[in-house]
Amino acid sequence: MRIAVIGIGGVGGYYGGKLALTYGKSAEHEIIFIARGKHLEAIQKNGLHLKARDGNYVVRPHMATDDPVEAGVFDLVFFCTKSYSLESAAQQFSSCINKNTIVIPLLNGVNNHKRLREVLPEAAVLNACVHIISVIEKPGFIHEKAGPSILTFGTDDGRAGKYQYVLDILLKADIKAVMTDKISEVVWGKYMLICPLASLSAAYGKTYGEITGDGACRQKLKKMMAEVIAVAHAHKIILPDDIVDDAIRLISSVDYNNKTSMQLDRERGRQTEIDIIPGYLCQLAKELHIPTPLHDEMYAKLK
Secondary structure, eight states, X not given: OEEEEEOOSHHHHHHHHHHHHHHTTOSSOEEEEEOOHHHHHHHHHHOEEEEETTEEEEEOOSEEESOHHHHOOOSEEEXXXXXXXXXXXXXXXXXXXXXXXXXXXXXXXXXXXXXXXXHOTTSEEOEEEEEXXXXXXETTEEEEEEEEEEEEEEOSXXXXXXXXXXXXXXXXXXXXXXXXXXXXXXXHHHHHHHHHHHHHHHHHTOOHHHHHHSHHXXXXXXXXXXXXXXXXXXXXXXXXTTHHHHHHHHHHHSXXXXXXXXXXXXXXXOOOOTTTTHHHHHHHHHHHTOOOHHHHHHHHHHO
């Protein structure tokens, strides 16, 4: 199979790196990295340096490019761009994706599969999410820092089993992958965590530890999680009763000084995902007449 990873940032670099480590020197699958700029140049020249918790590796895909013509047609593609670049990336590489291509987005947010289906109506688009903290340290270097590093993908229609071969590919590459017939519950579960956490950290400039270690911030975080749960329930997404406590424990287990990607982007003066993460929740809540005052406050502050 021809397997592409579009966006070799923290997420794409980690999972793409794992795929290239296993299959890069093999004829079993062809691994294609889609990157750009100095990061692409570094990968083409020296390979991708992956600092993972299970070891340090230098991996080389079969191809690293930013050219759709050179890339060719994909059998399986993982979109790992920033959410605000999703449609443009899909349009740029639409010629590489056809009715036989499996498309899996690994981005923040809950509606990425719907957005991709608008741009790529012929492709088989699944939904997915990852729980990982991984960053680009410098061009050509990826560092997996924290999190369970689990990749979960699937459907809501009971037909996830037809994609068993995708799961097998990931597992063989030593990726902690899970396939499910209840993917919306998993994706909303992550959104329930990342939407409040990213909003608070970016708005107040606080690390994971500073948020959970401050009583007022911790309570605000819990109340914001409850707002996400209310919107999820309105969409008939039922989340576990203990999901908030589990999320707080997970955040508290991460290094005190870790920052969300939205906080880092804001500190560096880069475009952020505020419209995709808190903004989308506020929009949904307004349409459903569900009050989300804390997210409204954070969104206004971030805007």
